[in-house]
Amino acid sequence: MGPAHSRQQRENTMSATAISSSEDPERLYNEREQRLNDAIALREPDRVPIIYYTMFWHATYTGMTFKESMYNYERLSEVTKRIVLELQPDAIAPPHWLNSFGPTLELIGYRQLQWPGHGVEENHSYQYLDREYMKPEEYDDFINDPTWFIMTRFLPRIGDVFAPLAKLPQFASVQHLRLVQSVRAFGDPELQAAFAKLARAGQEMERMSQCAGAFVKEMKALGFPLGQAFTAPAPYDYFADYLRGSKGIMLDLFRHKDKLLEAMERVIPLIVNSAIQTLRDRPCKIVFMPMHWGLDGFMSPAQFKTFFWPQLRRVMMGLIDAGLTPLVLWEGNCTSRLETIADIPRAKAVYWFERTDLKLAKKVLGGIVCLKGNVPVSLLNTGAPDEVRACCRDLIETVGKGGGFILDGAIGIPDEAKPENVRAMYRSVHEFHS
Amino acid sequence: MTQASAKLIEAIADMREDEALALAREFLDAGGDPKEALDICRKAMDIVGRRFEQGEYFLPELMLAGEMLAQISAMVKPLLANQTQEEVKSAGTVVIGTVHGDLHDIGKNIVVFMLEVSGYKVVDLGIDVPVAKFVEKVSELQPPVLGLSGFLTLAFDSMKETIEGLAAAGLRDTVKIMIGGGQIDEAVRAYTGADAFGGNAMAAVSLCRQWIAQ
Numbered sequence: 202m203g204p205a206h207s208r209q210q211r212e213n214t215m216s217a218t219a220i221s222s223s224e225d226p227e228r229l230y231n232e233r234e235q236r237l238n239d240a241i242a243l244r245e246p247d248r249v250p251i252i253y254y255t256m257f258w259h260a261t262y263t264g265m266t267f268k269e270s271m272y273n274y275e276r277l278s279e280v281t282k283r284i285v286l287e288l289q290p291d292a293i294a295p296p297h298w299l300n301s302f303g304p305t306l307e308l309i310g311y312r313q314l315q316w317p318g319h320g321v322e323e324n325h326s327y328q329y330l331d332r333e334y335m336k337p338e339e340y341d342d343f344i345n346d347p348t349w350f351i352m353t354r355f356l357p358r359i360g361d362v363f364a365p366l367a368k369l370p371q372f373a374s375v376q377h378l379r380l381v382q383s384v385r386a387f388g389d390p391e392l393q394a395a396f397a398k399l400a401r402a403g404q405e406m407e408r409m410s411q412c413a414g415a416f417v418k419e420m421k422a423l424g425f426p427l428g429q430a431f432t433a434p435a436p437y438d439y440f441a442d443y444l445r446g447s448k449g450i451m452l453d454l455f456r457h458k459d460k461l462l463e464a465m466e467r468v469i470p471l472i473v474n475s476a477i478q479t480l481r482d483r484p485c486k487i488v489f490m491p492m493h494w495g496l497d498g499f500m501s502p503a504q505f506k507t508f509f510w511p512q513l514r515r516v517m518m519g520l521i522d523a524g525l526t527p528l529v530l531w532e533g534n535c536t537s538r539l540e541t542i543a544d545i546p547r548a549k550a551v552y553w554f555e556r557t558d559l560k561l562a563k564k565v566l567g568g569i570v571c572l573k574g575n576v577p578v579s580l581l582n583t584g585a586p587d588e589v590r591a592c593c594r595d596l597i598e599t600v601g602k603g604g605g606f607i608l609d610g611a612i613g614i615p616d617e618a619k620p621e622n623v624r625a626m627y628r629s630v631h632e633f634h635s
Numbered sequence: 636m637t638q639a640s641a642k643l644i645e646a647i648a649d650m651r652e653d654e655a656l657a658l659a660r661e662f663l664d665a666g667g668d669p670k671e672a673l674d675i676c677r678k679a680m681d682i683v684g685r686r687f688e689q690g691e692y693f694l695p696e697l698m699l700a701g702e703m704l705a706q707i708s709a710m711v712k713p714l715l716a717n718q719t720q721e722e723v724k725s726a727g728t729v730v731i732g733t734v735h736g737d738l739h740d741i742g743k744n745i746v747v748f749m750l751e752v753s754g755y756k757v758v759d760l761g762i763d764v765p766v767a768k769f770v771e772k773v774s775e776l777q778p779p780v781l782g783l784s785g786f787l788t789l790a791f792d793s794m795k796e797t798i799e800g801l802a803a804a805g806l807r808d809t810v811k812i813m814i815g816g817g818q819i820d821e822a823v824r825a826y827t828g829a830d831a832f833g834g835n836a837m838a839a840v841s842l843c844r845q846w847i848a849q
Contacts (some may be wrong), residue, residue, distance in 0.1 A: 579820050617792065
């Protein structure tokens, strides 16, 4: 980033700060929240809202390393605040939970991710390691007692600190004097050492949470609500991503389909309950749900209707019945899924599409669910501001027509987006109207 | 074609794994020619590839077809050990890899698999492949086609750097370059300087057919 660029950045920041400080943050907060709620309720807001979401663009933009973002909670708060004041989004995805947990990962010895400075370069995004973490013959163990399986079989495979948990007894089977006898397991020195390390990891996560909480509070005081507050998976992705791996799960569709279906039944209430419990006392009720392995090409429409959608729909209905709003990110292209996923109650969720044509989505889903997206990554990273502006205008005037639309990048702000393109996208909601 | 081979082709193409393996075993136990067994597999894979292109099959079917093929090949291999193996003439060499900074490989692996069953010799350089490695292999093997894979958005720049690296080494004009992965579209193709992009594994096969004269 050259000096000319930094100067322009400072000027923009200053002018944005000047605008916001002259207005009442509480009024702005209410207006923004109303705008977002209107979009979700399929009413026409005063203008199209935009939500701040990024993995590591804040680092690229401000010159900090991705690694620093993962390790320095306070610095992340500081740079995000600066960016939010400049861009003036209508809501923000809290950044710490997306990209500031390096110290805890280290303390756990986590193996499912490679993160900046730990397996990938300091300025590269963290990456998930797609492997088989549960054997197909272990479906029965999972189905019989998911918690015991996760604690004593899965966790030891994905984090060094969890290895001794393999020694824990199956608590669901013991009561009364057998329970008393089972307590013996906690006398094991390796298990004790593991608990001591976990306590240390817990303290670190507490420190991060305090910082994240303070950041959210400060943003609220400055007039910015949250755009999401919890993340939940589709039951199929729960197994594909974290347990069976993408290859394993695709073979399960043929070799172990009944077990997969049965196992997914077991996790539906677990996923729903964890969201409900976490968000019970929180003001933001939006649950982010990124979809990974159900998109076009990754399974047939028939497989989608058997192994993906019915289970996902039940999770969504569980959340909706509890007063929560699923924000489903349909990654990749999901054109062939549109009719199927239209089967949800009206105005209760947000569908964020990455590469699906939003105009087509509007035809099928308009009047049913609020749409979000989808300025292409390639445009934000390699295009010119005028092109971004034209793309946003088109989306606002067509997809935004009649309400029920939130503007964003296809996957938020990509890590390598040109700053002038991001500014053009954020300006467009003020320039154009549906 | 005998009835036995027709049944085996159908079982593989219709994704009936247990039946396909049993029929292959039967075929070989009855003294069937192991080379013919491999030929049967190739014919079945042609059907699978066609169904994939026509939107009837998807990644899970390709994955299972790959598994069936691997298991039948393993049955055939010991029987071929004593025979002098004729080199199967390949349709051409394709060098492929996931560009540096990116650790994703499922898309690339499917492309490798489809290219191989379509008769191409594929040299897979793996994931997180440095520019220098691509340059070295293209220089050494002189392949007509290079495939660059990447799922993350950082891959745009890695692909661009890789192609620039080939140009700097004077190799750009010797090889057709195709790119593919999560976010790749025409704008990214133009940005990276690749010759074409593909949205799925069969697109890669089509590009190779187009670029490599049979």
